[in-house]
Amino acid sequence: AQRVTQPEKLLSVFKGAPVELKCNYSYSGSPELFWYVQYSRQRLQLLLRHISRESIKGFTADLNKGETSFHLKKPFAQEEDSAMYYCAPLNSGGSNYKLTFGKGTLLTVNP
């Protein structure tokens, strides 16, 4: 099963500063990875999936197979980015299909 490590429990930056939330994975086979975000008092929401190589709310995440990482980055953080961020690998096999969440990183963007 795939596992992820999010080494930072808390991350605090100032508005306008670059931000990088780290995620390292272990995998057997091709990794399938997602970033989910949970704003205060809101539900978990999908932010990014690695396959789509998209940019959502200014965030990007590149899969680095050499470093087994899937770090989430944004060049200029905004106060509204303050939230809990979870890196999550997809574990699947047969009819089993589930996300396993990392411990999460609480991002605080200060004015």
Add this chain to the structure above:
Amino acid sequence: EPEVTQTPSHQVTQMGQEVILRCVPISNHLYFYWYRQILGQKVEFLVSFYNNEISEKSEIFDDQFSVERPDGSNFTLKIRSTKLEDSAMYFCASSEGGRSYNSPLHFGNGTRLTVT
């Protein structure tokens, strides 16, 4: 945009009582999940449900837990005899289907269960 809905938002119960947490997944979704999050800890997988049966469950999901899809729209989590350590936020999620990059999990707002 369709959403997963959960009721109640907050449930308080006494130790030893049975509770049922309810979820209405998104209507065309085929995979259903329960996760929980104890205060200050990570989101943990409990159980997945597909084709009217449990497809996977975690070690947490012991005999005190059960899930049901009684009427084709609701998806419930029952805890038979609650313990203090069951106090947590319980999230329901659903997915359109299978091993597909276009099938992320969609989560409900959660039910906060407090066992006293």
